[in-house]
Every structure is written in structure tokens, then in C-alpha cells.
Amino acid sequence: MVKPIDSSIKDEKLIQQRREELQKGAVSLFKQKGFHRATTREIAKAAGFSIGTLYEYIRKKEDVLFLVCDAIYDEVKARMEAFFETQETSEHTLHQAVKSYFELMDDMQDEVLVLYQELKALPKDAQEYVLDKEKEMLQLLERVIQNSYPDLSDHQLTIIANNIFIQGQMWGFRRWILQKEFTLAQYTNLQFELLKSQLELTRGG
Amino acid sequence: MVKPIDSSIKDEKLIQQRREELQKGAVSLFKQKGFHRATTREIAKAAGFSIGTLYEYIRKKEDVLFLVCDAIYDEVKARMEAFFETQETSEHTLHQAVKSYFELMDDMQDEVLVLYQELKALPKDAQEYVLDKEKEMLQLLERVIQNSYPDLSDHQLTIIANNIFIQGQMWGFRRWILQKEFTLAQYTNLQFELLKSQLELTRGG
Amino acid sequence: MVKPIDSSIKDEKLIQQRREELQKGAVSLFKQKGFHRATTREIAKAAGFSIGTLYEYIRKKEDVLFLVCDAIYDEVKARMEAFFETQETSEHTLHQAVKSYFELMDDMQDEVLVLYQELKALPKDAQEYVLDKEKEMLQLLERVIQNSYPDLSDHQLTIIANNIFIQGQMWGFRRWILQKEFTLAQYTNLQFELLKSQLELTRGG
Amino acid sequence: MVKPIDSSIKDEKLIQQRREELQKGAVSLFKQKGFHRATTREIAKAAGFSIGTLYEYIRKKEDVLFLVCDAIYDEVKARMEAFFETQETSEHTLHQAVKSYFELMDDMQDEVLVLYQELKALPKDAQEYVLDKEKEMLQLLERVIQNSYPDLSDHQLTIIANNIFIQGQMWGFRRWILQKEFTLAQYTNLQFELLKSQLELTRGG
DNA sequence: CATGAATGAGCCTTCATTCAT
DNA sequence: GATGAATGAAGGCTCATTCAT
Known part of the structure; x- marks a missing residue:
């Protein structure tokens, strides 16, 4: 089943790759501070890309x-x-x-x-x-x-x-x-x- | 053990009473939205007092x-x-x-x-x-x-x-x-x- | 010349006395924190009376x-x-x-x-x-x-x-x-x- | 000596420019109302940017x-x-x-x-x-x-x-x-x- | 007259989200 | 596709002032 999250990116393979990076960074961040205390900026940083790029692959926090x-x-x-x-x-x-x-x-x-x-x-x-x-x-x-x-x-x-x-x-x-x-x-x-x-x-x- | 929370109110009995009201309102609020999504204003309202009064009985959310x-x-x-x-x-x-x-x-x-x-x-x-x-x-x-x-x-x-x-x-x-x-x-x-x-x-x- | 500040108190002598207490406490407070950082509560306390009483002798901070x-x-x-x-x-x-x-x-x-x-x-x-x-x-x-x-x-x-x-x-x-x-x-x-x-x-x- | 104020902005030149705008606006505001009476919103407005942008270039008032x-x-x-x-x-x-x-x-x-x-x-x-x-x-x-x-x-x-x-x-x-x-x-x-x-x-x- | 609990306008600050480059 | 500067709604909290007791 495909993840039901919109993205403005076309390249499916890139989406998969970026989301994996994202998910990896986010888990370790959430471990430390929990979801609410983690900011989108921190999430982006932990995933290794910019806040702008983060929002190319997700729509909401x-x-x-x-x-x-x-x-x-x-x-x-x-x-x-x-x-x-x-x-x-x-x-x-x-x-x-x-x-x-x-x-x-x-x-x-x-x-x-x-x-x-x-x-x-x-x-x-x-x-x-x-x-x-x-x-x-x-x-x-x-x-x-x-x-x-x-x-x-x-x-x-x-x-x-x-x-x-x-x-x-x-x-x-x-x-x-x-x-x-x-x-x-x-x-x-x-x-x-x-x-x-x-x-x-x-x-x- | 006494609750280690400062209050600017002097009447000890009033503190107990108000905190009970507060706690009751807050629980039912937290049930609905959780702690993070509940605002201090909502908490005050749920407890039946104003935001100012809330902060007479607690110091932080x-x-x-x-x-x-x-x-x-x-x-x-x-x-x-x-x-x-x-x-x-x-x-x-x-x-x-x-x-x-x-x-x-x-x-x-x-x-x-x-x-x-x-x-x-x-x-x-x-x-x-x-x-x-x-x-x-x-x-x-x-x-x-x-x-x-x-x-x-x-x-x-x-x-x-x-x-x-x-x-x-x-x-x-x-x-x-x-x-x-x-x-x-x-x-x-x-x-x-x-x-x-x-x-x-x-x-x- | 009389100080042009209204008071709800009638007893002139009491006004003078209270204002002197007030002024003494306030100066030492202002020395430490300045006027803006001093709260009316602190001023009242420094003068030795309650916030309610303070406002019997002044109208504004x-x-x-x-x-x-x-x-x-x-x-x-x-x-x-x-x-x-x-x-x-x-x-x-x-x-x-x-x-x-x-x-x-x-x-x-x-x-x-x-x-x-x-x-x-x-x-x-x-x-x-x-x-x-x-x-x-x-x-x-x-x-x-x-x-x-x-x-x-x-x-x-x-x-x-x-x-x-x-x-x-x-x-x-x-x-x-x-x-x-x-x-x-x-x-x-x-x-x-x-x-x-x-x-x-x-x-x- | 560099100004020891953190900023979340990366473009060093932009920081200089914005801070100059900020400083110019703030002086003229402080002239009128002093620092304490000036709100951060007023400061931002006087500098020509939004409150959010203000806080990209400073950390505290x-x-x-x-x-x-x-x-x-x-x-x-x-x-x-x-x-x-x-x-x-x-x-x-x-x-x-x-x-x-x-x-x-x-x-x-x-x-x-x-x-x-x-x-x-x-x-x-x-x-x-x-x-x-x-x-x-x-x-x-x-x-x-x-x-x-x-x-x-x-x-x-x-x-x-x-x-x-x-x-x-x-x-x-x-x-x-x-x-x-x-x-x-x-x-x-x-x-x-x-x-x-x-x-x-x-x-x- | 004195008290202090109650009030809420308004402050500083954060942060999710957007968008021009 | 990627970037990061800009935005402003919204949140936590303070404090001058009032008023019932």
C-alpha cells in the first residue's frame, strides 16, 4: 500500500529515498524530545535537508x-x-x-x-x-x-x-x-x- | 507530601479548592485534546476561571x-x-x-x-x-x-x-x-x- | 503645594504618612530594578502594605x-x-x-x-x-x-x-x-x- | 568586534543590512516612547518587517x-x-x-x-x-x-x-x-x- | 480603611508553512 | 528540485487595576 501523503515531487524513487532519510532522522529526534517538542526545522536538519525541501515531501508536520x-x-x-x-x-x-x-x-x-x-x-x-x-x-x-x-x-x-x-x-x-x-x-x-x-x-x- | 507548586494566593484552603477545580477541568480537557494541544486559556476556561486566575495557582502550564x-x-x-x-x-x-x-x-x-x-x-x-x-x-x-x-x-x-x-x-x-x-x-x-x-x-x- | 494625586482616603495626615512610607520603599526598589521592572505588588510590599491599600493612595503606577x-x-x-x-x-x-x-x-x-x-x-x-x-x-x-x-x-x-x-x-x-x-x-x-x-x-x- | 547576537539567517550580508534597518527604525521609535514602552511589534513595523522576521535577526527584545x-x-x-x-x-x-x-x-x-x-x-x-x-x-x-x-x-x-x-x-x-x-x-x-x-x-x- | 483574589488586555516569543529565487 | 528568508497566527505568561468582603 502506498503511503497516502501528497508530494510535489514527481520522481517516485526520489520520494522513497527522501522519506526514508526523513523517517530515520525523525525517529531519533522524537526519541529525544517527542513529536510536539521537535520543530520542523529540527526535523529537516536531522534528515539532512532544508526546511524548504522537507515540505516538498510532506504537507504537514x-x-x-x-x-x-x-x-x-x-x-x-x-x-x-x-x-x-x-x-x-x-x-x-x-x-x-x-x-x-x-x-x-x-x-x-x-x-x-x-x-x-x-x-x-x-x-x-x-x-x-x-x-x-x-x-x-x-x-x-x-x-x-x-x-x-x-x-x-x-x-x-x-x-x-x-x-x-x-x-x-x-x-x-x-x-x-x-x-x-x-x-x-x-x-x-x-x-x-x-x-x-x-x-x-x-x-x- | 505537599504539592510543591508555588502560588501567590495566601489562603491555603482556597488553593486546595481551586486546584481541585482546575484539575477536574484539566483532566476532561486533556482527555479530548491532550496536554500539548490544550491552551492555557482553554484550561482556565475548563476550570471555570480566567487566565489571570489560573496563573495565581500555578506558575507554568x-x-x-x-x-x-x-x-x-x-x-x-x-x-x-x-x-x-x-x-x-x-x-x-x-x-x-x-x-x-x-x-x-x-x-x-x-x-x-x-x-x-x-x-x-x-x-x-x-x-x-x-x-x-x-x-x-x-x-x-x-x-x-x-x-x-x-x-x-x-x-x-x-x-x-x-x-x-x-x-x-x-x-x-x-x-x-x-x-x-x-x-x-x-x-x-x-x-x-x-x-x-x-x-x-x-x-x- | 499639595501633591496633585487623588486618593480615596479622607484623613490627610494618614495620606501623608502612607505616602512617605510608599516613597521610601519605592526609592529603594527603583534603585535596584528601575521603575519599569518593579511591579506594583513589589512596590506595595516594599512600602509595607497590601496591593489593595497601595491603590487607596495612588491611582496609577x-x-x-x-x-x-x-x-x-x-x-x-x-x-x-x-x-x-x-x-x-x-x-x-x-x-x-x-x-x-x-x-x-x-x-x-x-x-x-x-x-x-x-x-x-x-x-x-x-x-x-x-x-x-x-x-x-x-x-x-x-x-x-x-x-x-x-x-x-x-x-x-x-x-x-x-x-x-x-x-x-x-x-x-x-x-x-x-x-x-x-x-x-x-x-x-x-x-x-x-x-x-x-x-x-x-x-x- | 562582531556583534554577539545569534541569528537564524545564514546570509551574513543580509544580517548586516536588516540589522541596520532594524536599528534605524528602533532608534526613532525609542526616541518617542523609550525602550520599555515600545512593543516588539512596533519595533518590527518601524523597521519595515514582520514580527516573525524581527525574530530571525534577534533572539530577545x-x-x-x-x-x-x-x-x-x-x-x-x-x-x-x-x-x-x-x-x-x-x-x-x-x-x-x-x-x-x-x-x-x-x-x-x-x-x-x-x-x-x-x-x-x-x-x-x-x-x-x-x-x-x-x-x-x-x-x-x-x-x-x-x-x-x-x-x-x-x-x-x-x-x-x-x-x-x-x-x-x-x-x-x-x-x-x-x-x-x-x-x-x-x-x-x-x-x-x-x-x-x-x-x-x-x-x- | 485594609485586604488580596480576580480579571483580561496585552506583551514577548515560537514555529508551521509559504514562496520567490 | 532545493533553498532559506519571510510571515503571522497563536501560545504562554505578566501585571496594572478593580472590587467584594
Whole structure:
């Protein structure tokens, strides 16, 4: 799907390239100061071009935020797909998937923090567009779980996927408490142990 | 601890009253537009006084946010204490506590959303002051869990308390997905079932 | 002459007393921050009463400035009259008068600085009223000079009186240069030497 | 020395040009209302640009005042140097110098008034920077005097230079009295006569 | 008479956006 | 296509002044 942002530039390839530069610079800027405190001048500078050029590739400051959120989601999703796409159906697979997902969340914690903290600054329609991507990710997770535990009810599947999903995000969001008490490995193992006890019981039931 | 915000007003009781009005108006405003998009004039209006009067009770716009966050935390904590403070140590108690907590989070979902979404707009020291209150709430939760399941390790206790804590918050945060699929009662029951299976296993182990 | 400032207070004696308190506090405040930077609240506080009470004795902030300027002039003039009122007509008298005047300017340098630096903030009519007092002081000086040197032309008298007058003020105004190089005694003696050489020549001419 | 004021404009030449426009407009505005009463919008308008543009060339309102003071000093000094730089050492030269200086002060009386009345509104460091320029001017005067009257003591030189300096300024400052009684030529001649009598005597002594 | 809470006009400053070069 | 100077709406905040108690 093409990004629904107008540009006065004709060269499609150039647009892609510039928007990538833009998005890269903007993320690191938003990490530091958040979207609202970052000025368009700073955004342009961080992206390596002039304020005038910035406005050749976007129409409003909000568009930058959309570009950023979109890019983060795309990266998260791409990396999730990379390690979720597997045929095996074993506990080991799920363990591996959860581990990989938590590592991804650890790796991208700043980006994910930006994503959720600035989401509300997007216009409603952009929010929905972006949240749809999140649903797709949840489905990825659900599928992996179902592969190993096919007997779970829909509700159970939904809620467990959601729990795993947010537990990964919380590792970054609540770093002020979690990362003071646990290493990532500890956190992953503990969460997986708990998860397993839930799933085992369900399977048994 | 007294709110560390200067005021040019001498009547201490009036300060309390006005700040409460202020905080009430501000929360409902921040729910709609967020802190950054709300102007000081709007804040004053929402609180029912003039811009001049607003600045008799705060020094900077930021102070309003602090007042708001502080008040939300205080209310959440007070209400948690109200139903957590119990002597019984049974599963039933824990169930009741989780249920009450989830209901609280349902009741205050807008406030809690504001709280976490604007926290980063506070100055660093105010953030820390506020996060300390969160730690106290976690301890409340831990204590309730421990009463019923005294054999849990510290790590298990921490992580389970955290999980419950954020699952409550997520009911509001992720309403776009959870509240579409579940009623609050369903969500509570499902989460508690999962929780119980974890705890039972641990107890058994 | 009564100060042409309205007051809602009836008791004349109280008005005098309050205005004196006001003026005393204001001068010391204006010394520090100047008229524009001083707020009415600070003025009231410096005078020892509330902002409400302040406005019982003045109508506008400007009135405070007028009161202050007026009081400074009155004090300067009163003290000048005290040592200028003499019947003797000798060089010694003039020397003494200049010396006393310079000492007065040294003593009141902060006040005089305030006076001249804020004069332009007064309304035109108040400025004129105040400058009339300055003319009277110049006349005092002229009379003392003329007593000793009766042959001076009107122009000479005017200009010499003016020169002495401003040389006294400059001791305070240009303290950053004069008071670094001279003691008050040195400055006085040097200026008087120069003055005498002018006057002697004129007398001889 | 470069003006130590930041600007977001890159074109150095444009900065010079705009700041000159700014300074010209501001002086004439400050003449009328003084620095404090002039709003930034008025300053921008007087300079011929918008409020936004104003702030591309300065950072704070104070900077305008600095620009103005600095420019006035520079002009005064440049014009003084123009007629003081002479090799001859005669009374005639000194007379000419004093005459030219008084004419300069007459010509720039509004600017000089602004300069001294608003100096205290500058930050301390800017005040010192500006007063240093004044010292240089005094030295110019001292040198001219010394050329004609090499036997004067340091103290005499300092005080006579100071006297001349302020007598020039007073022509403008005290116009309400001096310019009512004298023409500039009269004032100049009278002051020079007095000065000469001082100097002659000293030479003779 | 004294007090101080309330008011709002108006100030300084920022920054998203435009457009001539 | 790129640049950056120009713009002005809008925001945060102050403070002289009023008036009910």
C-alpha cells in the first residue's frame, strides 16, 4: 500500500529515498524530545535537508509522524514475520517465537515507545490505518500459538496473544522498573514459564 | 507530601479548592485534546476561571499537568487501598482484588490514558515523583498476592504483579481491540483463570 | 503645594504618612530594578502594605514614580537650601557650598540616578512640574555664585551654575569612571580649582 | 568586534543590512516612547518587517536595544575620530575639536538621550561592553587636549576631558533649559572661553 | 480603611508553512 | 528540485487595576 501523503515531487524513487532519510532522522529526534517538542526545522536538519525541501515531501508536520509510525510498524512486522513464519508446531517453536519477539522489543524499545506515545497525535484515520497493522501482528502471534495449542478457544487465543504482545512492549515501556530487576533473559524465561503453565493447564483441561 | 507548586494566593484552603477545580477541568480537557494541544486559556476556561486566575495557582502550564497526574494517581491509589486492605488470604480475596482493580481501571480509563500519555511531558523530577507512587501501588498488589500465595519467589511476585497491573491498564489502552471482543466481566474472568493456572502450578511445584 | 494625586482616603495626615512610607520603599526598589521592572505588588510590599491599600493612595503606577521624584527633589532642595542660605560673600563660602553640594550628590547618588533615569516615564505635565524644581535649585546656585562674583554676566552665571550642577550629578552618574580614579575630596578640589581659575579670570577681565 | 547576537539567517550580508534597518527604525521609535514602552511589534513595523522576521535577526527584545546602543556609539565614535584625528597642536585645534564635538552632540541629541536613558535596561555584560567604548572616546578627547596642553597632570586631563564630554551631552539632555537660553554657538563659545581660562592658568602655573 | 483574589488586555516569543529565487 | 528568508497566527505568561468582603 502506498503511503497516502501528497508530494510535489514527481520522481517516485526520489520520494522513497527522501522519506526514508526523513523517517530515520525523525525517529531519533522524537526519541529525544517527542513529536510536539521537535520543530520542523529540527526535523529537516536531522534528515539532512532544508526546511524548504522537507515540505516538498510532506504537507504537514503530522505527515512526518505518520511516516515514522508507519515505518516502525513495518519494521516490527517484517522482523516478526521473519521468525514467525515457520511450520513446526511445538512448544519449542513458541518459546523461540516469544524469545525472538521480546528481543525485538528490546532492540526497538525506543521506537516502540515513540510509536505509542505519539499515536494520539495522529489524525483519527491515520490512527486506524496504523492500528490495523497492529491487528495483523496480533494475528501472527495467534497463529503461532494456535499451531502449538490448537485447542484454545478464540477468546483464550485473543487474550493470550494480547498478553504476550503487551508484555513484550512493557519490557521497554516499564524499563524503569523491569530492567532494574531483570535481565532480558530472566524476564523472557519467567514470562514463558508462566505462559506455559497457563497453556499446559488449558491443554489438559 | 505537599504539592510543591508555588502560588501567590495566601489562603491555603482556597488553593486546595481551586486546584481541585482546575484539575477536574484539566483532566476532561486533556482527555479530548491532550496536554500539548490544550491552551492555557482553554484550561482556565475548563476550570471555570480566567487566565489571570489560573496563573495565581500555578506558575507554568506544566504545573497543571503535574497537578492532574498527581491527582489521578492519588485517586487510583486511594481506591486500590480501599479494597486491597483486607486480612483474608484466600483465592477468593485475590479474585475480588483483581476484579475490583479491573473495574477501577475501567472506571478511570480516560484518566489513566491521560496519565501515561502525558507523563513524558513532565519535567524529569516530577516524573520520578509520580513513578514512585506507581511503585507503591505495585507493592499493594504484591502484598495481596503474597497473602494468598506465600511461596512465590520475589521474581515471580514482581512479574505477576506487573502483569496484573498492566493488564488492568491495557483494558483501557487497548479498548479498540479488547472492548470490541470482550465485556469487562469476560476479560476479568479470562485473565483471572489464566492467572490462577499460573499460581496453582507454582503452588503445586 | 499639595501633591496633585487623588486618593480615596479622607484623613490627610494618614495620606501623608502612607505616602512617605510608599516613597521610601519605592526609592529603594527603583534603585535596584528601575521603575519599569518593579511591579506594583513589589512596590506595595516594599512600602509595607497590601496591593489593595497601595491603590487607596495612588491611582496609577505612574503616581508612585511622581511621588518618588518629587520627594527626592524636595530632599535635595531642602538640603541645598540648608547650606546655601548664608549671607557671607567670599570665595570660601562658594567653596564650602560646592563642597557641600558635591557631598550631597555623593550621599544621594542612587536617588539622583533614579530621578533622572525615570523622569521620562512621567507624563509630560509631571515632568514639567518636577523640572521647575530643578530650576529653583539652579537659582540657588546662581545666587551663591553671584554673591561672590557679582560681575558675571547672566549667560556666564547660567552656564557656570549649570556646569557645577551637572558636575555634582556626574559624580554619581559616572561613578564607573570617576569614582575609580578619584576620591570625592580629590574630585571636589580639582573641580573647584578649575572653577576658581575661570572665575578669577572673569573677575580680572 | 562582531556583534554577539545569534541569528537564524545564514546570509551574513543580509544580517548586516536588516540589522541596520532594524536599528534605524528602533532608534526613532525609542526616541518617542523609550525602550520599555515600545512593543516588539512596533519595533518590527518601524523597521519595515514582520514580527516573525524581527525574530530571525534577534533572539530577545533586549538585543534590539543592544544593537541600537552599539550603533549609536559607533557612529558617535566614528564621527569624533574623523575630526579629532589631526596632527596640529594649537588652541585653535582644540577649539575646533570642541566645536565639532558639540555640533555632533547637537546633531545626535535624540540618539544620545536614548543611549543613556536605556543603558540600564541592558544586561550587565552588554553595559560594560558599551561603556568600554565610552572610555575610548574619552581617550580621544584627552589626547587632543594633551596635544595642546602637554603639561596637564593626569588627574587634570581626566577631569577636563570628562567635563567637556558631559557638557556636550548636556546640551541635549538639558535642552529644556540650555536651548531656551542659548544658541549652540553661544553655548559652545561660552564653554570654550571658560575652558580656555582654566587651561591657560594651568599652563601658566 | 485594609485586604488580596480576580480579571483580561496585552506583551514577548515560537514555529508551521509559504514562496520567490 | 532545493533553498532559506519571510510571515503571522497563536501560545504562554505578566501585571496594572478593580472590587467584594
